[in-house]
Amino acid sequence: MGYSPLYFLEQTFKNIVRGKGMDLVSVLVLMSCLLVSGSFYAVNENINYNLESLGALNKILAYIDEEMTDEQIRQIKEEVEGLENVKSVDLISKEQALEDEKNRLGEEYADIFDWLEEGENPYRASLEVEYLSTDGVEELEKALGEIDGVESVQSRANTAQKVSELKKAVSKVFLAMMALLFLVSLFIIVTTVKLALHQRSKEISVMRYVGASALFISIPFLLEGLLIGGLAAVIAFAVQHWIYGAVAAQVGKEFFGIISILPADELSNALLIGFLVIGLATGLVGSIFAVIKRITD
Amino acid sequence: MIEFKNVTKMYDRHTPALENVSLKIEDGEFVFIVGESGAGKTTLTKLLLRQTRASKGDIVVDGKRLKRLGLFTLPRYRRKIGFVFQDFRLFDQMTVYENIAFAMRAVGAGRKRIRRSIPLLLKIVDLETKAERFPSELSGGEQQRVALARALANNPKYIIADEPTGNIDEKHARELIALLSKISEMGKTVIVVTHEKALVEDFGKRVITISRGHLVADRHISQEKE
Numbered sequence: 452m453g454y455s456p457l458y459f460l461e462q463t464f465k466n467i468v469r470g471k472g473m474d475l476v477s478v479l480v481l482m483s484c485l486l487v488s489g490s491f492y493a494v495n496e497n498i499n500y501n502l503e504s505l506g507a508l509n510k511i512l513a514y515i516d517e518e519m520t521d522e523q524i525r526q527i528k529e530e531v532e533g534l535e536n537v538k539s540v541d542l543i544s545k546e547q548a549l550e551d552e553k554n555r556l557g558e559e560y561a562d563i564f565d566w567l568e569e570g571e572n573p574y575r576a577s578l579e580v581e582y583l584s585t586d587g588v589e590e591l592e593k594a595l596g597e598i599d600g601v602e603s604v605q606s607r608a609n610t611a612q613k614v615s616e617l618k619k620a621v622s623k624v625f626l627a628m629m630a631l632l633f634l635v636s637l638f639i640i641v642t643t644v645k646l647a648l649h650q651r652s653k654e655i656s657v658m659r660y661v662g663a664s665a666l667f668i669s670i671p672f673l674l675e676g677l678l679i680g681g682l683a684a685v686i687a688f689a690v691q692h693w694i695y696g697a698v699a700a701q702v703g704k705e706f707f708g709i710i711s712i713l714p715a716d717e718l719s720n721a722l723l724i725g726f727l728v729i730g731l732a733t734g735l736v737g738s739i740f741a742v743i744k745r746i747t748d
Numbered sequence: 749m750i751e752f753k754n755v756t757k758m759y760d761r762h763t764p765a766l767e768n769v770s771l772k773i774e775d776g777e778f779v780f781i782v783g784e785s786g787a788g789k790t791t792l793t794k795l796l797l798r799q800t801r802a803s804k805g806d807i808v809v810d811g812k813r814l815k816r817l818g819l820f821t822l823p824r825y826r827r828k829i830g831f832v833f834q835d836f837r838l839f840d841q842m843t844v845y846e847n848i849a850f851a852m853r854a855v856g857a858g859r860k861r862i863r864r865s866i867p868l869l870l871k872i873v874d875l876e877t878k879a880e881r882f883p884s885e886l887s888g889g890e891q892q893r894v895a896l897a898r899a900l901a902n903n904p905k906y907i908i909a910d911e912p913t914g915n916i917d918e919k920h921a922r923e924l925i926a927l928l929s930k931i932s933e934m935g936k937t938v939i940v941v942t943h944e945k946a947l948v949e950d951f952g953k954r955v956i957t958i959s960r961g962h963l964v965a966d967r968h969i970s971q972e973k974e
């Protein structure tokens with residue numbers, strides 16, 4: 452067999468040169484589609500990440516009055532352990548709270564606590580109360596609040612619920628946009644490849660009448676679709692990386708200490724693989740749609 | 749062997765382009781197909797190439813029923829047929845050599861085979877010196893012979909030519925038919941569609957006449973008649 456990969460690639464490049472910029476348009480549209488999907492993914496991952504750092508969903512934090520001695524705190528802990536619907540209670544000391552916060556902010560911001568005098572600590576001790584059932588959370592919160600020495604109660608369930616509602620709303624918008632953009636991308640790729648087929652109709656008719664296989668005729672066009680998809684993926688990845696860095700820096704500055712941002716490196720593998728898979732698949736499916744009728748009629 | 753069994757082709761519901769046509773063409777035969785314009789001659793070649801399907805009846809080539817051919821078997825079947833288009837269908841931006849190579853590469857011929865075969869093919873059609881010319885630099889008759897060389901390139905069993913003489917003058921037309929006749933002597937089955945009666949009379953071959961979609965005559969014209 453004399454089928455050479457180089458021959459097919461050459462044909463594909465001819466298609467692109469003759470494509471009057473349609474291939475470029477296809478790449479750009481598919482790229483925007485991938486960018487929207489990638490941003491969705493990045494936002495979603497960051498929400499999850501922040502949820503995690505808020506703590507598990509089935510926990511309540513009870514902050515202890517600053518005046519309390521260690522002994523008193525131990526008594527409060529025992530009292531809490533005796534409450535209904537309580538699974539376990541963890542004591543987070545002032546020192547540990549400070550340490551956790553330092554760790555959370557990381558090396559970069561280590562000097563932020565330098566103004567503290569030796570032994571000074573702005574944090575309060577707290578009890579992390581894990582409960583058994585969500586149904587009795589309100590009663591439990593109330594009971595905790597009534598205990599002497601408990602200054603305030605923070606239910607993370609509430610926050611978590613709000614965040615996950617937000618997540619759902621954001622998801623709907625993104626998913627709708629993604630679906631629409633994918634349809635548009637697919638349509639444009641089909642149109643682009645159909646144009647290439649049209650410009651080669653004489654060659655295709657001769658190939659068909661001398662008995663070229665359907666695959667032989669299709670390969671340059673399938674490659675064109677794959678190339679559009681691959682290129683869109685790589686460019687989208689580069690752009691996404693850049694945007695993410697810029698947005699992360701901005702958010703980090705404005706919501707410092709409130710929202711933590713995942714480092715770009717943690718997302719990049721999944722993003723690159725995802726973009727390549729989606730991009731190549733869209734390109735291939737689009738070109739198959741375009742080619743199928745021309746070679747089976 | 750080619751066999752038409754009660755073949756009817758309807759492009760639309762009203763008038764059949766071919767109606768109830770039955771015929772047999774043995775291997776190695778040379779056959780003219782004649783008939784007035786619109787008789788159904790091109791339809792017959794389209795059916796043979798399976799460019800279109802019979803509405804009724806069966807076409808059987810070498811034991812294979814054409815209506816049964818699919819995505820994978822149709823290309824293999826078509827490699828048995830060398831088709832000469834009336835409009836030549838050569839590529840203007842390719843040389844004679846490249847035009848023929850294109851058809852060979854399309855069915856998987858390797859470089860070596862292409863390089864070896866093309867000079868031989870060009871010799872058959874008497875165009876050895878024109879390999880590097882572009883179609884626009886050739887006469888109509890020469891272009892037609894390039895198209896013929898391309899049809900021969902993959903060593904098909906059948907050669908089908910639809911109005912091969914339509915675009916060339918009479919002298920060249922005769923030469924082309926003589927060439928096709930020579931090719932048939934090389935063992936190929938040759939089917940030539942034409943409406944030039946005078947030409948047909950001179951060659952002493954089998955002539956199938958179609959009129960308004962019906963097969964109206966199938967006879968051998970003896971060469972002595974001249």
Ligand SMILES: Nc1ncnc2c1ncn2[C@@H]1O[C@H](COP(=O)(O)OP(=O)(O)OP(=O)(O)O)[C@@H](O)[C@H]1O
Pocket residue numbers: 759760764765783784785786787788789790791792943
């Ligand atoms: N694709 C088509 N759709 C509808 N009708 C068609 C089609 N092709 C041919 N016909 C009709 O079928 C009939 C036979 O056409 P065909 O092309 O076979 O004639 P022909 O004998 O080759 O004529 P000519 O000598 O002019 O080439 C004609 O009436 C023509 O109008």
Ligand SMILES: [Mg+2]
Pocket residue numbers: 789790791910
């Ligand atoms: Mg015709």
